Structure formats: structure tokens, C-alpha cells
Amino acid sequence: xxxxxxxxxxxxxxxxxxxxxxxxxxxxxxxxxxxxxxxxxxxxxxxxxxxxxxxxxxxxxxxxxxxxxxxxxxxxxxxxxxxxxxxxxxxxxxxxxxxxxxxxxxxxxxxxxxxxxxxxxxxxxxxxxxxxxxxxxxxxxxxxxxxxxxxxxxxxxxxxxxxxxxxxxxxxxxxxxxxxxxxxxxxxxxxxxxxxxxxxxxxxxxxxxxxxxxxxxxxxxxxxxxxxxxxxxxxxxxxxxxxxxxxxxxxxxxxxxxxxxxxxxxxxxxxxxxxxxxxxxxxxxxxxxxxxxxxxxxxxxxxxxxxxxxxxxxxxxxxxxxxxxxxxxxxxxxxxxxxxxxxxxxxxxxxxxxxxxxxxxxxxxxxxxxxxxxxxxxxxxxxxxxxxxxxxxxxxxxxxxxxxxxxxxxxxxxxxxxxxxxxxxxxxxxx
Amino acid sequence: xxxxxxxxxxxxxxxxxxxxxxxxxxxxxxxxxxxxxxxxxxxxxxxxxxxxxxxxxxxxxxxxxxxxxxxxxxxxxxxxxxxxxxxxxxxxxxxxxxxxxxxxxxxxxxxxxxxxxxxxxxxxxxxxxxxxxxxxxxxxxxxxxxxxxxxxxxxxxxxxxxxxxxxxxxxxxxxxxxxxxxxxxxxxxxxxxxxxxxxxxxxxxxxxxxxxxxxxxxxxxxxxxxxxxxxxxxxxxxxxxxxxxxxxxxxxxxxxxxxxxxxxxxxxxxxxxxxxxxxxxxxxxxxxxxxxxxxxxxxxxxxxxxxxxxxxxxxxxxx
Numbered sequence: 179x180x181x182x183x184x185x186x187x188x189x190x191x192x193x194x195x196x197x198x199x200x201x202x203x204x205x206x207x208x209x210x211x212x213x214x215x216x217x218x219x220x221x222x223x224x225x226x227x228x229x230x231x232x233x234x235x236x237x238x239x240x241x242x243x244x245x246x247x248x249x250x251x252x253x254x255x256x257x258x259x260x261x262x263x264x265x266x267x268x269x270x271x272x273x274x275x276x277x278x279x280x281x282x283x284x285x286x287x288x289x290x291x292x293x294x295x296x297x298x299x300x301x302x303x304x305x306x307x308x309x310x311x312x313x314x315x316x317x318x319x320x321x322x323x324x325x326x327x328x329x330x331x332x333x334x335x336x337x338x339x340x341x342x343x344x345x346x347x348x349x350x351x352x353x354x355x356x357x358x359x360x361x362x363x364x365x366x367x368x369x370x371x372x373x374x375x376x377x378x379x380x381x382x383x384x385x386x387x388x389x390x391x392x393x394x395x396x397x398x399x400x401x402x403x404x405x406x407x408x409x410x411x412x413x414x415x416x417x418x419x420x421x422x423x424x425x426x427x428x429x430x431x432x433x434x435x436x437x438x439x440x441x442x443x444x445x446x447x448x449x450x451x452x453x454x455x456x457x458x459x460x461x462x463x464x465x466x467x468x469x470x471x472x473x474x475x476x477x478x479x480x481x482x483x484x485x486x487x488x489x490x491x492x493x494x495x496x497x498x499x500x501x502x503x504x505x506x507x508x509x510x511x512x513x514x515x516x517x518x519x520x521x522x523x524x525x526x527x528x529x530x531x532x533x534x535x536x537x538x539x540x541x542x543x544x545x546x547x548x549x550x551x552x553x554x555x556x557x558x559x560x561x562x563x564x565x566x567x568x569x570x571x572x573x574x575x576x577x578x579x580x581x582x583x584x585x586x587x588x589x590x591x592x593x594x595x596x597x598x599x600x601x602x603x604x605x606x607x608x609x
Numbered sequence: 610x611x612x613x614x615x616x617x618x619x620x621x622x623x624x625x626x627x628x629x630x631x632x633x634x635x636x637x638x639x640x641x642x643x644x645x646x647x648x649x650x651x652x653x654x655x656x657x658x659x660x661x662x663x664x665x666x667x668x669x670x671x672x673x674x675x676x677x678x679x680x681x682x683x684x685x686x687x688x689x690x691x692x693x694x695x696x697x698x699x700x701x702x703x704x705x706x707x708x709x710x711x712x713x714x715x716x717x718x719x720x721x722x723x724x725x726x727x728x729x730x731x732x733x734x735x736x737x738x739x740x741x742x743x744x745x746x747x748x749x750x751x752x753x754x755x756x757x758x759x760x761x762x763x764x765x766x767x768x769x770x771x772x773x774x775x776x777x778x779x780x781x782x783x784x785x786x787x788x789x790x791x792x793x794x795x796x797x798x799x800x801x802x803x804x805x806x807x808x809x810x811x812x813x814x815x816x817x818x819x820x821x822x823x824x825x826x827x828x829x830x831x832x833x834x835x836x837x838x839x840x841x842x843x844x845x846x847x848x849x850x851x852x853x854x855x856x857x858x859x860x861x862x863x864x865x866x867x868x869x870x871x872x873x874x875x876x877x878x879x880x881x882x883x884x885x886x887x888x889x890x891x892x893x894x895x896x897x898x899x900x901x902x903x904x905x906x907x908x909x910x911x912x913x914x915x916x917x918x919x920x921x922x923x924x925x926x927x928x
Binding site for chain 1: 628705706707725726727728729730732733737747748749750751785788811812813814816
């Protein structure tokens with residue numbers, strides 16, 4: 179006898195299919211079977227549904243985060259694919275994309291297979307990975323993109339660093355056109371950024387810390403937009419953070435080569451002033467910028483210029499974050515509270531409605547990395563997230579499933595609690 | 610000149626920077642230092658207020674005069690002083706700053722005088738240990754006792770800082786002295802101008818409470834005090850000016866330039882001097898120079914700081 183899942187009476191939001199209405203969703207054998215009103219409890223044939231009442235809840239395609247660091251292999255004390263995956267489903271994410279800046283770097287097919295194997299063993303969320311653009315992230319020689327793509331890498335990036343040499347970047351872009359992959363860039367010119375540890379400006383001046391000028395990001399983004407005119411490949415700008423970047427992307431999307439971009443929650447909620455007490459939980463790269471940058475990013479989201487919301491979940495050990503601001507590592511662990519943060523940043527001020535937010539967390543990021551996910555279309559793999567949109571809760575880092583606690587949002591009160599996460603038809607998380 | 614601030618009650622057990630101090634608090638430290646100045650001129654150069662207390666000089670950067678000055682200040686106040694010198698590592702390997710400090714604290718210290726190459730290092734310590742923390746220079750954030758001794762020296766000679774025009778010349782971007790001076794001098798009513806090439810100005814300098822000039826010749830005849838910053842080759846990234854020769858030409862304090870200065874201009878320098886680079890020997894040793902007075906006054910100021918933070922800690926008032 180087949181078993182299935184019937185999610186009843188929720189507000190079903192499926193931007194890919196233009197659905198936003200109260201109805202039911204049935205799942206049979208891990209596949210979305212029906213999305214319509216009043217599906218009978220007893221399914222067709224001999225299928226018996228387990229019924230989930232979603233009254234007052236949102237029923238949305240499983241959320242997708244295309245930018246996380248799960249630190250495995252190499253830094254398993256900070257995060258593992260298992261702990262990160264557990265955090266992901268608890269936060270409503272049914273697919274995540276790991277960055278390749280692990281130790282060793284993800285730069286050949288066996289590395290990609292290793293990530294996939296660990297993810298299968300964890301049996302929580304779908305875990306994709308990007309591979310390195312260049313060997314060792316050194317920006318010199320191309321890594322084996324073909325073999326990695328064959329093994330399932332969805333794209334390539336040297337994230338954590340940008341590819342500095344324009345000739346190398348152009349070569350990477352051209353080479354990658356052979357494969358159906360995205361080339362993602364951490365836009366940062368190391369020569370402009372220097373040894374900077376926070377945004378360059380009044381705050382860095384009075385704190386006596388070396389700054390990273392917004393130009394470090396914008397110079398590489400501008401350069402890459404010129405380069406992609408020469409290579410027809412999917413290009414994605416990761417975690418853009420400045421008003422200047424928004425203008426470059428606005429111009430490119432208006433009248434330039436196709437490209438996509440993502441924004442991280444901290445660049446929508448926190449400013450460089452947060453670094454004022456040298457709290458290293460606010461040390462992140464790209465750095466926290468100013469209010470005008472936040473305003474520009476929000477406007478970009480309102481104008482449809484942004485393709486994905488991505489947490490850039492970057493777990494670190496407490497002992498490392500206890501170092502001097504100058505020496506502590508960059509990164510914020512925010513996967514587990516990401517949805518609430520986006521609600522605070524985008525829905526509460528009226529920049530997006532729920533369908534708009536869900537679109538940026540499902541179908542649109544799926545398209546960036548070229549995976550057939552992010553919808554509740556009939557016949558699709560059943561990744562579904564059920565959200566209580568009005569439930570308020572206090573972020574408590576001590577309860578994180580993630581191994582790390584480097585999260586500046588501790589004790590923030592946010593709205594939008596994930597109630598259930600269904601991955602491939604299986605209930606993987608229940609609040 | 611002695612203007613004891615009457616209302617103020619000093620209650621800070623740490624001295625981390627001058628940015629957060631009020632003009633009254635700065636004045637209070639200076640007034641306290643006036644009293645301690647006399648100890649150094651007595652036949653018995655010692656007073657008992659820190660007897661039984663342990664001061665550790667925790668220096669992660671090279672320093673001679675600041676470390677010696679703090680050690681002597683602690684000695685004069687009858688404290689026991691421990692020297693702890695260690696090269697800071699910017700990597701996250703080995704014993705961390707906090708671990709080092711916690712270990713020292715476990716041995717029962719009362720005051721940590723810390724110098725570190727990272728901005729905010731003293732603030733990090735103050736949040737994590739119980740002892741008093743005195744910042745002896747953190748990266749290019751602040752060097753509060755230098756700022757205090759600078760305004761002390763100016764006040765002692767000029768009577769007040771109110772209305773004085775002061776130029777701070779050189780590598781402002783990488784200077785903790787410039788920042789501490791700026792906070793102290795402007796709070797006490799002086800008008801500060803940063804002078805140097807644009808490549809050595811900090812980001813968004815226009816938002817600081819100072820004027821900015823790229824031309825020393827336009828400033829030299831208008832100021833009452835000129836503080837020549839040391840060119841710190843170890844901090845300069847890249848190549849912010851083409852040559853020492855060209856730098857000295859535009860920003861060096863030469864005898865020739867001094868001819869256009871006010872006759873009672875005070876020439877200051879935080880030391881150690883690069884003779885012939887930012888300042889000519891003739892000027893450094895000339896009649897307007899108060900460079901050695903700065904060193905002498907530093908001792909009294911540091912005694913006052915050690916005395917005050919210890920007193921605040923004894924009263925168990927945390928700030």
C-alpha cells in the first residue's frame with residue numbers, strides 16, 4: 179500500500195506556477211501529486227494519506243540557500259555537513275549549496291562526491307556544492323571544472339576570495355561555457371581591500387582598523403560585467419553589499435549581458451556602526467556597510483534586480499571569534515535564523531510580500547544554479563516547507579543545531595517560524 | 610592654572626581611549642597629574658597609593674619610552690611591576706590575547722597596561738578580565754596617555770587649550786597618537802588641523818571634528834602648536850609617498866619653515882624622532898621644542914591614570 183502526505187488548508191504559495199491561494203497539496207511517493215482545493219483524505223487507488231493540517235500556515239516550495247559554508251572537509255569542529263544539514267532543515271531549507279573553500283579545497287570530482295556522500299549519510303537536506311574555479315583558490319590555474327560538473331557540482335567559485343587576474347577570470351568564463359554551470363564570484367579586489375577588516379569609512383577611522391573600500395567590490399564586479407560580454411556563461415555575483423554594486427547590476431540588467439546576484443541578510447540588517455564595540459560577530463566579508471547601502475540593496479530587491487537571498491552561513495569557533503577584531507576570521511552563522519531575518523528586513527518594512535520573498539528563496543535561486551527545484555509543480559520532487567508567518571520567536575544561538583555560535587542576532591525577536599520541512603516527500607523536520 | 614574639577618567623581622576602572630571621555634574627565638586626569646608631578650622632584654621619589662598592587666606591562670609591540678614611563682610611574686606609586694613582552698601574532702595560532710591575560714589575572718594582577726598592534730585589543734581585554742585595563746596604544750586606534758600628556762604639556766605652558774590652533778602633521782591614517790590628540794584637544798576647545806598627503810589621511814576624515822590641509826606651508830604661520838608625527842615605516846602600506854626626500858620637502862618641519870611660524874609656537878613630537886625626516890634636528894632641539902617636556906610630563910600623567918583607575922576599582926564602581 180502506498181503512503182502519502184496530504185497538507186490541508188494552508189495558504190499555498192508557489193510563485194513559479196503563479197499560485198497563492200488556500201488549498202491542499204498531496205504528495206505521493208516523494209512527488210507532488212496534486213495541488214488543488216479539497217483533496218480527499220483517502221487518495222486515489224489504495225493510497226493512504228498522512229494528513230497535516232496547515233490552517234493559518236504557509237505551504238511553500240522547500241527553501242533554497244545557494245551560499246553556505248559547511249566546513250567539511252577540514253574544519254569539522256566548526257560545522258559538518260551533518261550539523262549544517264540539520265540546521266538547514268530546521269530553518270526550512272531543503273536545498274543548500276556549499277562553498278568549496280574547505281580544507282582541502284573542493285577542486286576535483288572525488289571532492290564533490292565526498293560532499294554528496296556525507297549529505298546522503300546525514301539524510302536531512304539536499305546538499306549541492308560548487309567547486310573551485312582555480313586550484314587551491316589561488317587564482318592561477320583552472321581547476322577541473324568538467325569532471326566536477328560531471329560529478330554534480332552546480333557551479334564554480336573561489337568564494338572567500340575573488341579571482342584577481344582578469345585573464346584567468348576570462349579563461350574560466352570561456353571554459354565554463356562548455357558546461358551547464360554557473361560561475362560565481364566573490365567580488366573583491368585584494369589590492370584595494372588590502373588588509374582591511376571592516377568597511378572603510380568613519381567607523382574604521384575612529385576604531386583604528388584597516389578598511390575595505392566599497393570600490394574593492396565594485397571594481398571586480400565592473401570588470402566581470404565587461405568580461406562576460408566575451409563569454410556566454412551564467413555569471414553570478416555573490417553577496418553584493420554596496421550601493422555602487424547595485425547601480426552596476428541595474429545597468430547590466432537593463433542593457434548588458436545576463437547575470438544574476440544574491441544578497442545576504444546581514445547586508446540588509448546591520449551597518450558598520452555595529453562594529454563599534456569590536457564585537458567580532460559583526461566581522462564579515464564583504465563587510466557591513468552603511469545605511470545608504472542597505473537602502474540601495476532593499477530598493478534593488480523591490481525592483482527585482484536581485485535573484486537570490488543567500489545566508490553566506492559562515493560558522494566559526496568561539497575561540498577564533500574571541501581574538502582581536504584584526505585577527506578574528508570573517509563570517510556570520512545565520513542559516514538557522516535566515517527566514518526570520520528576511521521577514522524582518524523585507525516583509526515588515528513592506529519591500530516584499532510573502533510570495534515575493536518565497537520567490538527569492540525558491541524558484542529564483544534554483545534557476546541561478548540550474549536545478550529543477552523551487553516549485554510545487556505536479557510531478558516535481560516534493561520539497562515543501564510549512565511556515566507559521568505570524569509566530570514570533572527569540573533567536574537563541576544556544577539552541578542552534580549548527581555547531582557554531584558566531585551569530586550577532588542572538589536574542590533578536592523575529593517573525594516567521596518554520597513548522598515542518600519535507601524533503602523528497604519525507605518529513606525531515608517538525609517544530 | 611590648577612583648576613580642580615569639583616563636581617566630578619572619577620569612576621572608570623579602565624582607560625581605553627579619550628573618545629569616550631568628557632572634557633571634565635580629561636581635565637580631572639590632568640589636575641590629578643599636577644599633584645603627582647612634584648613627586649618626581651622630591652628627594653624621595655615615591656608615594657604609597659599603589660602599595661601592594663601589581664601592575665603588568667603587557668606589551669605585544671616594541672616600545673621603549675611608553676613601557677619605561679609606565680614602569681616608572683608604577684614604581685613611584687609603590688606598585689609591583691611585571692614586564693611581559695611578547696610579539697603579537699596576527700594569525701589565530703598559539704596562545705590568544707585573552708588566554709594570556711586570563712593567565713596573568715590568575716596570578717592576581719590589579720592593573721594591565723597593554724600595548725597591541727590590533728585596534729580594540731584593550732577593549733577586548735577590559736570586557737573579559739576583572740583587572741583594570743590601561744591602553745598603552747592599540748593599533749592605530751588610540752594612545753590615550755600620549756594624548757593626555759600632549760594636552761597636559763600644552764596646558765602647562767599655554768594655560769589653556771581653549772581657542773588654540775593646533776596642527777598634527779604626517780601619517781594621520783596610521784597614527785593612534787593623532788586620534789587620541791584629536792579627541793583630547795578638540796574636547797578641551799582647541800581647533801585641530803590634520804596636515805599630510807591625502808594618501809596618509811584616514812577614510813572619511815571630513816567627518817572628524819578637525820580641519821584638513823595638504824599643505825604645511827599654508828598652516829605653519831597660523832598655529833600655536835605643531836605636533837609632528839613620526840613616519841612609521843613599519844605601518845606604511847605600499848608607497849603612500851614617492852620618496853622620503855619629497856615627503857620632507859612638503860611636510861618636514863625645517864628651520865626654514867619655522868621662520869614663518871609664530872614665535873611662541875610649541876613644537877611637539879611623540880617620539881622617537883626620525884631626525885631630518887619629519888623634523889630637522891635644529892628644530893627638534895630648538896627653543897620652541899617641548900619634546901622632552903612631553904616625556905617628563907608623561908610620567909606624571911601615567912601616575913595619575915594608574916592612581917585613578919585603581920581608585921575606581923577599589924570603589925567597585927564599574928563603568
